[in-house]
Amino acid sequence: MGSTVLSLRIDGELLDRLRSHAAKRGMSVQDYVARTLIREDFDERFKTAVDETEKFYGPEGAEGAEAGQEPRTAPAPPLDHVRPSAGIA
Template sequence: MTSKVLSLRMDSDLFDRLHTHAAKRGMSVQDYVVRALVRDDFDERLQTSVEETERFFASAASSVSSRRTAT
């Protein structure tokens, strides 16, 4: 896997807050931000999977119920 560089510009208040949160976890600010981004990406992908699963089962249930009424 290759890595890329992402540069962020943020105000000092935000950086200080991130630094405090990262220090509580024994992490660098960079690692803390990357971990937050990865977690957010996972949450987004999980939510999409849940929604797709719900649509699948809803369509399967309506298909079964339409077969029952047709007979």
């Protein structure tokens, strides 16, 4: 995966705030901005995926609510189920 240069002109006050936020996380301003953009892009893609799923299947529990039934839930794990982290300090 290659990289490309993006140049932007921003207000000095905004740059100071970005420097402050980045410094709190031990990051450069460039890394902080890139990480923020990546997170925002993921959030948008996730929301789009949820919206598309709801279009296909309908809102969660809509089938049961329309038929007067309880919404479907996942079955409970067996009582003898042990979590992988159990007993690990």
